[in-house]
Amino acid sequence: MQEKVFEIRENTEIAKDVWEIRLTGDTSGMDKPGQFVNVSLPGFFLRRPISVCCVKGQELTLIYKTVGKGTGTLATLREGQLNLLTGLGNGYDLERAGNAPLLIGGGVGVPPLYELARQLTARGLKVQVILGFNSSCDVFYEEQFHDLGCDVTVTTVDGSYGMKGFVTDALEGRVFTYYYTCGPMPMLKAVRQKCHGDGEFSLEERMGCGFGACMGCSCKTTGGYKRVCREGPVFRKEEILWEN
């Protein structure tokens, strides 16, 4: 955990209610895909945890959905500074990828998979990606994953773009060594049921501090009580108690 001030460079809507903010600052200690930052917003008491989408040199990219007043306020910012707590959470374990990893993202669960795909492709691995959205207006980052050399499949629930259905409908016939996923809980549960083999899941929870002090985001796991912000947000399949 480090407290850093970043400069806002660009903040643009890239899909319906989905925004990409580009920041510059000291990105040291935030190299693990799946980690998050906790953003202090003017006029709000609690910080907002947002997963890291991409770190390149001094540039940090975050993608967030405007779901309430806090993220709504973030979307109005075009310049100035943001105070972030960086390097939070454990991140995905790249060593488990094998030679043909599969990445499955749903909605705003997609962003952390982008940095993961960057690092996996940089290792020379052939990466398959399934991106799931509700409708064509929600789709983002398909080209960015393509540009990394990933094999990308986009699904939409209403069939208005890509393959009609859920991310799990795009699993048939796939051969992969390990999977990494992030998205809403119903999607994670479906992935767990329909995806053979082993994998990692990034969980989401309302947080107080984001650095392990308040016990606001606790979850029960096979290894006892864990903090999503500290021991997570990424958990291995066998750690998660799915009935919760």
Add this chain to the structure above:
Amino acid sequence: MGKLNVDLCGIMLENPVIPASGTFGYGYEFAQWYDINRLGTFSFKGTTREPRFGNPTPRIAECPSGMLNAVGLQNPGVRAVIEEELPRMSACFHKPVMANISGFSVEEYREVAEQLSPCPQIGWLEVNISCPNVHGGGMAFGTDPKAAAEVVRAVRDVTEKPVIVKLSPNVTSIAEMARACEAAGADAISLINTLLGMRIDLRRRAPILANTMGGFSGPAVFPVALRMVWQVYDAVKIPVIGMGGISTAEDVIEMMLAGATAVEVGAANLVNPYASLEILEALPEVMERYGIKSLEEIIGGAHRT
């Protein structure tokens, strides 16, 4: 004696800044970022007899100038605290620490106090009779003077260490609660715990917190906390620890002028991990600005004007 020193029930604090229970864990996280021995002390996560997961999530909600929490006393239980947490804590904190204890019966408070009291690291027992997030315990004892006194007596019976009683603001007369605790043998009063509150999610048309209600804390509650510290200072002779929304060195001075001997910093630690340290570091300059030579001399100072 240094100008920041204060005497808390016979134990000298190097300064009056104390991170509040439930916002500082057992200190380990914060010890990675700064030397937590610079603090006066800290109050560690509330301890119950049995391990507790606490309430289902969501446990946290945003409020104007504050937050709601309904963690529900998650802790590993008194045995694990003694066998695992305290030894681990001793590696990063070398001063007497404040043990915050909670229970669901008078007997449970007594047992937890009895087990923690002999631990040499522990300087004070802070008895939480004010947690709004558990049913059948916590605040149930903190809203009835007779029940509060019973808990205090039970703890008093099993420890020689200073007993601090942490009061709930969710009462009609805070002075009456404080007097009952003093009469039952309390050595100090700490207040306020959180104010009972709630928020509703407009999309789901349902409470945000899984527990429906939670404790409201943060800068918004500071005036309420200050008023209650003022009233309790008038009501009892034992020292008062002020808390509730403290986020600046000026707030510390204000609390002490209202009657606090020391202060606890809570929610501020959760949005700024360096909050307690920054408050402490700012104190000398703020004291100089207001012509304060030593903190001890301003305790209750606003009552004398």
